[in-house]
Amino acid sequence: MSTSERKTRKEISAARSSLVFSDFAKRIVGQSMFRILGAAQDLERQGKDLIHFEIGDTHLEMPSEVKKSAIAALKAGHTHYGSSYGEHTLRVAIQKAVKEDFKFTPDLSQIVVTSGANPLIYYVLAVLVNSGEEVILTDPAFVTYNAVLDMLKIKGVRVPITHTNNFRFDPAEVEKRITSKTRLIVINSPSNPTGSVYPKSDIIKIYALAKKHNVFILSDEIYSRLVYEGAHFSPGTLDSCRERVIVTNGFSKPFAMTGWRVGYAIGPEQIIEKIALLSQTIVSCVPPFLQDACVTALERRHEFSARYLREYARLRQIVLRELGKVEKFEFSKPSGAFYLFIDVSKTGMDGDQFAEYAMQKHGVVVCPGSGFGPGGKKYIRICYANTSQKLLEGCRRLARAAAKAL
Numbered sequence: 001m002s003t004s005e006r007k008t009r010k011e012i013s014a015a016r017s018s019l020v021f022s023d024f025a026k027r028i029v030g031q032s033m034f035r036i037l038g039a040a041q042d043l044e045r046q047g048k049d050l051i052h053f054e055i056g057d058t059h060l061e062m063p064s065e066v067k068k069s070a071i072a073a074l075k076a077g078h079t080h081y082g083s084s085y086g087e088h089t090l091r092v093a094i095q096k097a098v099k100e101d102f103k104f105t106p107d108l109s110q111i112v113v114t115s116g117a118n119p120l121i122y123y124v125l126a127v128l129v130n131s132g133e134e135v136i137l138t139d140p141a142f143v144t145y146n147a148v149l150d151m152l153k154i155k156g157v158r159v160p161i162t163h164t165n166n167f168r169f170d171p172a173e174v175e176k177r178i179t180s181k182t183r184l185i186v187i188n189s190p191s192n193p194t195g196s197v198y199p200k201s202d203i204i205k206i207y208a209l210a211k212k213h214n215v216f217i218l219s220d221e222i223y224s225r226l227v228y229e230g231a232h233f234s235p236g237t238l239d240s241c242r243e244r245v246i247v248t249n250g251f252s253k254p255f256a257m258t259g260w261r262v263g264y265a266i267g268p269e270q271i272i273e274k275i276a277l278l279s280q281t282i283v284s285c286v287p288p289f290l291q292d293a294c295v296t297a298l299e300r301r302h303e304f305s306a307r308y309l310r311e312y313a314r315l316r317q318i319v320l321r322e323l324g325k326v327e328k329f330e331f332s333k334p335s336g337a338f339y340l341f342i343d344v345s346k347t348g349m350d351g352d353q354f355a356e357y358a359m360q361k362h363g364v365v366v367c368p369g370s371g372f373g374p375g376g377k378k379y380i381r382i383c384y385a386n387t388s389q390k391l392l393e394g395c396r397r398l399a400r401a402a403a404k405a406l
């Protein structure tokens with residue numbers, strides 16, 4: 001092959017590689033914690049001993065009763081395609097749970113079951129917001145929000161929140177940011193990454209603003225059963241999810257069923273229909289035998305979630321006690337979820353630098369706060385749903401890292 005031919009091939013392949021991805025694909029970034037997990041696993045393969053605090057998962061097993069229901073459903077042959085709205089039995093169970101817990105009864109046409117709550121962030125934003133329009137959310141906020149906004153070219157209008165103010169999502173700050181382009185406000189209480197639980201009075205004010213300016217509310221309630229102090233309040237109760245509130249929830253966090261990938265949304269009928277069609281287009285349906293077992297989880301939700309809440313409350317005490325001794329760490333006490341969001345600036349590092357240093361030099365893996373938005377840069381997030389032993393050891397390593405920093 002002549003030099004000129006080789007060059008031509010090289011040029012063609014360079015041209016191809018720049019053509020490989022669509023503009024949409026170029027905006028896909030994923031979830032930062034999975035990247036960190038990948039880097040940590042590489043180190044572990046090289047023999048490094050690490051304690052993992054980065055992923056929002058739990059060391060606890062899911063309820064065995066739910067597993068038994070899944071096995072029975074498998075044996076009964078519930079292994080075929082099903083409705084893209086979700087199985088009728090599960091939607092009825094969701095309807096009943098909403099009626100009992102929130103005192104309003106959504107129609108079945110207001111309920112859709114999806115493959116976890118995470119895709120719902122994409123589904124809801126994709127069906128309601130055009131590129132160039134605006135969504136108001138906290139800064140920091142759960143990583144998927146920022147990732148989906150970028151992917152869909154929606155402008156995220158961020159309300160900075162800080163530990164010095166208990167990460168309050170202040171309605172007055174929301175109001176200042178509403179424009180003619182605002183389409184939706186995200187409420188995530190209890191919040192990931194901060195663990196803060198928003199007061200009912202603030203949620204009512206944000207709802208009133210949404211109503212006044214005719215914008216939607218996406219209320220991500222995946223941690224609603226993990227509240228230690230105060231009470232969870234759903235804006236869905238204010239309009240029965242009939243007008244502007246879309247509530248999302250799922251089985252991952254309250255029942256330690258993260259790998260099941262089952263979530264659901266309750267919202268205005270027409271929006272739910274579009275979400276079901278989008279879900280149909282992408283995943284067709286959620287495995288029916290999993291949904292059958294989720295009925296058991298919902299029927300016994302109070303009993304099951306109380307088990308997990310008790311254990312997380314105990315672990316929360318440990319982490320607050322141990323990391324409370326670290327002078328260079330600043331945080332506010334989280335009232336819900338299973339995270340601690342720590343300002344590490346007194347170590348002389350930002351969250352990215354500290355996370356890298358803690359992993360490489362002290363064997364503890366945490367999430368840098370920058371993954372949750374620019375306002376998270378000076379923070380790290382740790383997930384404390386871990387065994388007491390690992391939690392204590394991880395806290396010791398974090399304390400050593402803070403002490404040796406600078």
Ligand SMILES: Cc1ncc(COP(=O)(O)O)c(C=O)c1O
Pocket residue numbers: 056115116117118119142188191192220222249250251252253258261262263
């Ligand atoms: C705020 C928030 N919303 C949604 C999700 C997604 O949960 P699921 O496992 O149901 O997809 C998570 C998971 O970490 C989360 O923290």
